[in-house]
Amino acid sequence: MEISWLQAIILGIFACLASMPGMGGTVIGNYTLGRPLVGGLVCGIVLGDIQSGILIGTAMQVVYIALVTPGGTVSADVRAVSYIGIPLAMIAVKSLGLDPASSAGIGLATSFGSMVGTLGTVLFYGTATINLAWQHIGWKAVEEGNFHKLYFVDMGLPWISHIICSFIPTVVMCLYGQDAVEAIKTYLPMDGIAMQTLFTVGALLPSVGVAILLKQVVNDVMDFIPFFLGFALAAGLGLNLIGAAIVGGMFAIINYKIQMLRIEAKKAAASGVTSYDDDDEEDI
Numbered sequence: 431m432e433i434s435w436l437q438a439i440i441l442g443i444f445a446c447l448a449s450m451p452g453m454g455g456t457v458i459g460n461y462t463l464g465r466p467l468v469g470g471l472v473c474g475i476v477l478g479d480i481q482s483g484i485l486i487g488t489a490m491q492v493v494y495i496a497l498v499t500p501g502g503t504v505s506a507d508v509r510a511v512s513y514i515g516i517p518l519a520m521i522a523v524k525s526l527g528l529d530p531a532s533s534a535g536i537g538l539a540t541s542f543g544s545m546v547g548t549l550g551t552v553l554f555y556g557t558a559t560i561n562l563a564w565q566h567i568g569w570k571a572v573e574e575g576n577f578h579k580l581y582f583v584d585m586g587l588p589w590i591s592h593i594i595c596s597f598i599p600t601v602v603m604c605l606y607g608q609d610a611v612e613a614i615k616t617y618l619p620m621d622g623i624a625m626q627t628l629f630t631v632g633a634l635l636p637s638v639g640v641a642i643l644l645k646q647v648v649n650d651v652m653d654f655i656p657f658f659l660g661f662a663l664a665a666g667l668g669l670n671l672i673g674a675a676i677v678g679g680m681f682a683i684i685n686y687k688i689q690m691l692r693i694e695a696k697k698a699a700a701s702g703v704t705s706y707d708d709d710d711e712e713d714i
Contacts, residue, residue: 431477431524433517438604440476442597444469445513446589449557449596460509466490466543469512477520485530486519487512490543510550513600515543518607546603553595560591656681 433441448464462468470487474480494508519539520530528535564587571579648654656678663669663677 431479431521433477433521433604433608435601435605437476438601441473441513441517441604442600444472445509445596445600446592448509448512449554449592464509464512466494466508466512466516469508470516473513473516473520477517479520479524482520482523482530483516485535486516486523486539489536489539490516490519493540493543494547507547507550507554509596510553510600511543511547514550514603514607515546517604518542518546518610521608553599556595557591560594561588564588564591 444463447459448469449459463472466487468487470483470485470490471480472483473487474483477483490511494511516539519542522538522542523530523535526538528538530536530539564583567587568580568583571577571583644654644657648657659681660674660678663674669677
């Protein structure tokens with residue numbers, strides 16, 4: 431598998447749209463096109479291997495499932511993961527003859543994604559720094575009362591930032607990163623310590639992503655029960671995502687009914703009305 435100039439340019443355009451601050455908007459750009467789950471599909475379509483793109487994108491999404499960017503703080507740039515890491519990971523997996531669905535393939539893919547995600551942080555801050563220049567131009571236009579110029583400042587000038595820090599790096603790394611992948615294939619044997627370490631670390635990265643997510647959503651020890659139930663359904667019973675989702679939906683309905691009964695009971699207690707009358711019970 432090789433990446434042509436046209437494919438690299440298409441991936442660079444998507445990287446611009448998914449870049450944050452997003453040229454494609456926050457919802458459609460950063461939080462949709464920029465997610466590895468969606469980026470894997472896009473890369474699969476562009477590179478002609480949809481199945482590998484989705485499998486690798488899914489593996490990388492688990493690593494960054496709990497990634498948040500509060501303010502200007504960015505620990506990793508999923509835009510770079512989606513449109514630089516996934517294409518290079520697809521090439522690496524195919525070059526080494528690995529199955530994208532295997533543990534070795536997933537480990538290699540997540541390792542590539544993590545390396546590129548850290549590098550993408552530099553691209554993010556580069557974009558934000560250049561955008562400061564456009565911000566000063568916008569403030570000057572406001573002071574002069576030239577509000578029509580703000581359209582150009584908001585929707586025209588930022589493309590320069592994204593071309594410099596998103597489009598060009600994506601095209602260059604997708605084209606010339608293939609040589610690095612071939613070097614890894616040539617100088618690092620599959621059964622060597624370096625590759626085995628890469629596979630091991632990559633296999634642990636999804637656990638880190640899930641752990642960060644649990645830290646955000648778990649407030650009580652009892653909150654771990656749904657997580658362990660899902661793990662038991664997947665690992666013990668072998669249920670796929672659809673089966674686990676059906677079981678989870680049933681528990682969600684049960685929980686909803688219980689919560690509604692509690693609310694109704696509180697309302698009844700507050701109004702002094704009970705569900706039965708003692709006098710009526712005696713008459714019966």
